Amino acid sequence: xxxxxxxxxxxxxxxxxDGSTVLMAGFGEVGAPHALLDGLIEQGAGNLTIVxxxxxxxxxxxxxxxxxxxxxxxxxxxxxxxxxIRAGSIAxxxxxxxxxxxxAVPQGTLAERLRAAGAGVPAFFTxxxxxxxxxxxxxVRDYDGRACxxxxxxxxxxxxxxxxxxxxxxNLTFRDSSRNFNPIMAMAGRLTIVQTHHVCDLGQLPAxxxxxxxxxxxxxxxxxxxxxxxxA
Amino acid sequence: xxxxxxxxxxxxxxxxxDGSTVLMAGFGEVGAPHALLDGLIEQGAGNLTIVxxxxxxxxxxxxxxxxxxxxxxxxxxxxxxxxxIRAGSIAxxxxxxxxxxxxAVPQGTLAERLRAAGAGVPAFFTxxxxxxxxxxxxxVRDYDGRACxxxxxxxxxxxxxxxxxxxxxxNLTFRDSSRNFNPIMAMAGRLTIVQTHHVCDLGQLPAxxxxxxxxxxxxxxxxxxxxxxxxA
Amino acid sequence: xxxxxxxxxxxxxxxRAAQDIPEGWYVNLGIGIPTLIADHVPPxxxxxxxxxNGILGVGPAPEPHKQNPWLVNASTQRISIRPGGSFxxxxxxxxxxxxxHLDLCVLGGFQVAENGDLANWAQSATEVGKQIGGAMDLAVxxxxxxxxxxxxxxxxxxxxxxxxxxxxxxxxxxxRVYTNLAVLEVTPRGFGVLDIIPGLxxxxxQSRTEATLHRA
Amino acid sequence: xxxxxxxxxxxxxxxRAAQDIPEGWYVNLGIGIPTLIADHVPPxxxxxxxxxNGILGVGPAPEPHKQNPWLVNASTQRISIRPGGSFxxxxxxxxxxxxxHLDLCVLGGFQVAENGDLANWAQSATEVGKQIGGAMDLAVxxxxxxxxxxxxxxxxxxxxxxxxxxxxxxxxxxxRVYTNLAVLEVTPRGFGVLDIIPGLxxxxxQSRTEATLHRA
Numbered sequence: 037x038x039x040x041x042x043x044x045x046x047x048x049x050x051x052x053x054d055g056s057t058v059l060m061a062g063f064g065e066v067g068a069p070h071a072l073l074d075g076l077i078e079q080g081a082g083n084l085t086i087v088x089x090x091x092x093x094x095x096x097x098x099x100x101x102x103x104x105x106x107x108x109x110x111x112x113x114x115x116x117x118x119x120x121i122r123a124g125s126i127a128x129x130x131x132x133x134x135x136x137x138x139x140a141v142p143q144g145t146l147a148e149r150l151r152a153a154g155a156g157v158p159a160f161f162t163x164x165x166x167x168x169x170x171x172x173x174x175x176v177r178d179y180d181g182r183a184c185x186x187x188x189x190x191x192x193x194x195x196x197x198x199x200x201x202x203x204x205x206x207n208l209t210f211r212d213s214s215r216n217f218n219p220i221m222a223m224a225g226r227l228t229i230v231q232t233h234h235v236c237d238l239g240q241l242p243a244x245x246x247x248x249x250x251x252x253x254x255x256x257x258x259x260x261x262x263x264x265x266x267x268a
Numbered sequence: 269x270x271x272x273x274x275x276x277x278x279x280x281x282x283x284x285x286d287g288s289t290v291l292m293a294g295f296g297e298v299g300a301p302h303a304l305l306d307g308l309i310e311q312g313a314g315n316l317t318i319v320x321x322x323x324x325x326x327x328x329x330x331x332x333x334x335x336x337x338x339x340x341x342x343x344x345x346x347x348x349x350x351x352x353i354r355a356g357s358i359a360x361x362x363x364x365x366x367x368x369x370x371x372a373v374p375q376g377t378l379a380e381r382l383r384a385a386g387a388g389v390p391a392f393f394t395x396x397x398x399x400x401x402x403x404x405x406x407x408v409r410d411y412d413g414r415a416c417x418x419x420x421x422x423x424x425x426x427x428x429x430x431x432x433x434x435x436x437x438x439n440l441t442f443r444d445s446s447r448n449f450n451p452i453m454a455m456a457g458r459l460t461i462v463q464t465h466h467v468c469d470l471g472q473l474p475a476x477x478x479x480x481x482x483x484x485x486x487x488x489x490x491x492x493x494x495x496x497x498x499x500a
Numbered sequence: 501x502x503x504x505x506x507x508x509x510x511x512x513x514x515x516r517a518a519q520d521i522p523e524g525w526y527v528n529l530g531i532g533i534p535t536l537i538a539d540h541v542p543p544x545x546x547x548x549x550x551x552x553n554g555i556l557g558v559g560p561a562p563e564p565h566k567q568n569p570w571l572v573n574a575s576t577q578r579i580s581i582r583p584g585g586s587f588x589x590x591x592x593x594x595x596x597x598x599x600x601h602l603d604l605c606v607l608g609g610f611q612v613a614e615n616g617d618l619a620n621w622a623q624s625a626t627e628v629g630k631q632i633g634g635a636m637d638l639a640v641x642x643x644x645x646x647x648x649x650x651x652x653x654x655x656x657x658x659x660x661x662x663x664x665x666x667x668x669x670x671x672x673x674x675x676r677v678y679t680n681l682a683v684l685e686v687t688p689r690g691f692g693v694l695d696i697i698p699g700l701x702x703x704x705x706q707s708r709t710e711a712t713l714h715r716a
Numbered sequence: 717x718x719x720x721x722x723x724x725x726x727x728x729x730x731x732r733a734a735q736d737i738p739e740g741w742y743v744n745l746g747i748g749i750p751t752l753i754a755d756h757v758p759p760x761x762x763x764x765x766x767x768x769n770g771i772l773g774v775g776p777a778p779e780p781h782k783q784n785p786w787l788v789n790a791s792t793q794r795i796s797i798r799p800g801g802s803f804x805x806x807x808x809x810x811x812x813x814x815x816x817h818l819d820l821c822v823l824g825g826f827q828v829a830e831n832g833d834l835a836n837w838a839q840s841a842t843e844v845g846k847q848i849g850g851a852m853d854l855a856v857x858x859x860x861x862x863x864x865x866x867x868x869x870x871x872x873x874x875x876x877x878x879x880x881x882x883x884x885x886x887x888x889x890x891x892r893v894y895t896n897l898a899v900l901e902v903t904p905r906g907f908g909v910l911d912i913i914p915g916l917x918x919x920x921x922q923s924r925t926e927a928t929l930h931r932a
Contacts, residue, residue, distance in 0.1 A: 037739075037762055038739070038740050038762045038764070063553040063572070063576070063590075064572055064576035065576070066553075066569070066570060066571075066572050066576070090633075092631065119632050119633050119634070120630075120631050120632065120633050121628065121629065121630050121631075122629050122631065123627060123628040123629035124629075128628045128629060131628050132628045138628075138630070140630035140632055141632070142632050142634065142635075142636035142637050143552060143590075143594065143632070143633050143634040143637060144552075144594030144597055144598050144634060144636075144637030144641070145636075145637065146590075147589075147590040147591040147593070147594045148387070148389065148591060148594065148598070150590075150591065151591035151811075152392070153815070154811055154815045154817075155380070155807070155810075155811035155814055155815045156394065156395070156396075156811070156813075156814030156815040156816060156857055157380065157392045157393065157394060157814075158393050158394075158395075158411035158412065158414075158416055159392065159393045159411060159416075160384070160389045160391065160392035160393070161389065161390050161391045161392070162388065162389060162390075162598065163388070163390075163598075163640045163641075164598060164636050164637045164640045164641070164670075165636055166640075166670075166671075167668060167670065167671040168636065168667065168668045168669065168670065168671075169622075169625055169667050169668075170632075170636065179390035179391060180390065182390075184390055184391075203800060204800075205764070205773075205800040207800060207802060209476070210476075210587075211476075211570045212475070212476070212568065212570035212571045212581075212587060213551075213553050213554055213555055213570060213571050213572055213587060214570050215554050215587050215588070215589050216553045216554050216589065216590050217589070217590045218589065219589040219591075220589055220590055220591045223811065223815060223817075238799045238800040239799025239800055241800075241802075243444070243773070243797055243801050243802050243803050244441070244442075244443075244444070244477070244802075244803055245476070245477055246802035246803075247476075247589070249772045249802040249804065249812075250764070250772075250800070250802075251742050251764070251766075251772055251812055251817050251818075252812075252817065263569040263570070264569045264570065264572075265569070266569070266578075269523075269546055270523070270524050270546045270548070295769040295788070295790075295792070295806075296788055296792035297792070298769075298785070298786060298787075298788050298792070322849075324847065351848050351849050351850070352846075352847050352848065352849050353844065353845060353846050353847075354844075354845050354847065355843060355844040355845035356845075360844045360845060363844050364844045370844075370846070372846035372848050373848065374848050374850065374851075374852035374853050375768060375806075375810065375848065375849050375850040375853060376768075376810030376813055376814050376850060376852075376853030376857070377852075377853065378806075379805075379806040379807040379809070379810045380807060380810065380814070382806075382807065383595075383807035385599070386595055386599045386601075387591070387594075387595035387598055387599045388595065388597075388598030388599040388600060388641055389598075394814065395814075395856045395857075396814060396852050396853045396856045396857070396886075397852055398856075398886075398887075399884060399886065399887035400852065400883065400884045400885065400886065400887075401838075401841055401883050401884075402848075402852065435584060436584075437548070437557075437584040439584060439586060442803075443786045444784065444786035444787045444797075444803060445767075445769050445770055445771055445786060445787050445788055445803060446786050447770050447803050447804065447805050448769045448770050448805065448806050449805070449806045450805065451805040451807075452805055452806055452807045455595065455599060455601075470583045470584040471582075471583025471584055473584075473586075475557070475581055475585050475586050475587050476586075476587055478586035478587075479805070481556045481586040481588065481596075482548070482556075482584070482586075483526050483548070483550075483556055483596055483601050483602075484596075484601065495785040495786070496785045496786065496788075497785070498785070498794070
């Protein structure tokens with residue numbers, strides 16, 4: 037019987053190696069697999085490359101440092117690939133002080149690179165970023181009279197994903213705007229680990245409503261995480 | 269008020285020009301917008317390039333010739349782009365006799381080229397077809413030790429699509445395996461025309477279950493077409 | 501500026517831009533002033549708002565007791581979704597943007613040049629802060645790109661320039677600019693002034709602009 | 717061939733291949749003999765079958781009164797879908813194939829060469845018929861590519877060759893071949909014989925094969 041559910045966070049995190057590229061889904065707090073990221077912090081892998089939409093928030097004194105900023109603070113992140121990094125944030129300070137690399141990418145290019153990894157497209161041309169700093173070092177070619185740059189697929193050794201419902205085959209649905217990066221990071225991860233709010237029997241999710249088919253999922257952990265919080 | 273419903277086939281077909289590239293969805297009989305194709309036959313545009321998964325069926329004497337083979341028989345098709353063409357079929361005979369061009373493409377490359385057109389990717393690399401006749405005349409480049417060929421986006425001037433349900437914004441759902449090429453051809457068409465089995469009020473289709481958002485749709489015609497037939 | 505002239509506020513700029521959005525358009529609104537535009541489109545004019553994080557059919561901010569923590573816009577503000585709205589994932593969301601399906605995006609700006617170049621994500625190539633988000637995709641992908649911004653910086657430096665000095669978001673993408681003083685379109689011969697706030701003379705507008713203006 | 721030797725039939729080949737598919741694999745079955753494989757996987761062994769037209773979790777052919785005209789496989793035969801099955805569009809379906817997510821595809825073949833080259837879509841470069849379908853994508857994308865076919869043509873010509881003479885589906889893709897006489901794996905030194913039908917000697921198998929065989 038196929039059963040992708042794991043019983044513990046340790047089992048979910050098992051085998052993640054130093055030097056891994058980790059895809060971290062979510063947009064702000066919504067759809068972000070915070071429990072899995074806490075698990076990764078606990079698990080101990082370092083020298084990581086983290087792919088995440090934003091490391092933009094500036095930390096407010098007195099508040100606990102969590103999530104990707106916490107991983108950065110612990111010195112476990114070699115590089116972030118992100119669309120939004122702000123000076124004065126924990127990530128920004130790490131970059132300023134030379135403790136971490138940052139690759140800033142357009143959000144649509146980030147999404148397309150992830151989808152390309154999942155879909156077996158090693159590289160593609162796009163007009164986004166042509167004629168800007170993003171184009172530096174990239175091949176440029178005109179299509180339909182428009183400059184385009186060549187972008188590479190972005191694979192994850194690990195993808196951390198948050199679902200609303202999941203079954204034992206790893207089929208997933210997402211609640212409202214929490215879908216965001218989750219389905220494409222699930223596709224792009226060589227080891228895709230899911231935290232799900234709810235567990236379904238096989239067959240309970242209608243075939244027409246499954247958003248991420250189980251073929252893209254390796255491990256599922258049941259975490260009743262509650263509603264996303266408002267940004268602090 | 270946004271209302272993409274048209275009241276007649278003539279209105280649905282209005283403005284389709286000679287020389288157009290027409291995307292025809294469906295896989296076998298399932299999800300194929302037969303009524304719209306009949307409308308196109310009636311409308312009269314010629315010198316067409318038809319993009320369709322298969323023109324493989326060999327016509328049985330005594331049976332009416334319909335669909336793309338009928339359009340070919342009428343001399344209205346300059347070229348087909350397809351994954352499956354068979355010697356002895358109406359399409360095959362037209363190619364043999366030099367009355368029509370055929371471009372044979374791998375099915376996944378066809379799907380990806382359509383999706384690329386819809387997603388603003390002008391060209392992409394793929395290992396599919398490398399080292400085969402499909403690679404002829406195409407740029408080859410190695411990625412991860414594997415030969416890949418450069419494929420171009422495939423836009424339609426017109427896309428013909430079949431939906432199960434539609435609302436006045438052009439939001440669509442599909443029944444079971446009739447989804448196939450419909451969503452990606454809707455994205456790739458500059459003028460996307462839909463025949464739908466059922467009409468919904470706006471808001472009746474749950475936001476999480478809409479497969480093709482209305483932004484990809486221009487015109488919708490209500491056609492209660494009945495179940496797909498078994499192949500003759 | 502003459503004492504009698506009142507530059508538009510943030511909502512004034514948003515309202516002025518909203519006025520020009522026709523029914524039926526698919527529109528993405530950037531962070532800041534652009535986000536305010538939705539509230540100024542009359543409810544009986546159907547405009548479909550897109551949000552990068554996978555929403556088509558964004559509705560107004562809900563009342564506090566109706567907030568849905570699972571539903572935020574690209575500024576991570578809690579919003580609502582209209583009947584007919586839909587959710588997609590990030591790649592499909594940007595397929596709408598990059599595939600040329602949006603009629604319009606409205607972005608904030610640091611600088612706009614008379615050739616349509618936009619700079620809105622960083623003030624120098626070397627600074628740590630790189631706030632690209634979806635702006636590069638939107639600037640390249642939408643059929644029309646409008647920018648809303650103050651006509652000058654707080655220090656009175658012009659933002660409508662011959663050439664941008666900040667790193668570009670995209671070259672030659674801007675079609676129209678809505679400032680607190682004027683509405684300008686980008687034409688092959690530079691900025692054309694479409695509208696100007698009451699009481700402000702063309703020459704006064706020019707004096708606050710580096711690029712040469714012409715009457716549209 | 718000795719009189720006592722009975723080559724496998726179509727279902728025999730399908731059953732032999734089915735025997736080697738482990739639980740939990742994601743598998744695409746091509747048109748023809750491969751399609752028969754699903755019926756030979758024991759019901760208690762969960763294998764998830766993929767169909768190019770956007771189905772994951774293909775189930776057996778339904779009884780006549782339960783047929784669903786909206787549900788066909790890649791051979792356009794009416795099928796069923798298992799609990800846990802899902803529908804996607806064609807690009808997402810081939811993302812599963814091309815993105816390397818399938819553990820296995822089983823294809824029909826005209827010819828297989830000892831270097832793993834497969835020819836299964838046309839007999840010459842110039843003929844009108846070009847029946848590519850999804851085979852090129854599957855041959856390149858799946859982690860394992862198995863081919864089921866008769867060991868020789870009806871005229872007795874070998875199909876297991878040093879080099880294919882027909883146009884290729886993909887170079888170097890085949891990992892294993894199931895024929896009516898044997899099971900062979902493709903190795904760096906050519907075809908290794910894994911299994912041979914009872915009563916057929918290695919040399920007899922070699923005599924029906926152009927490529928040099930070795931014992932695996």
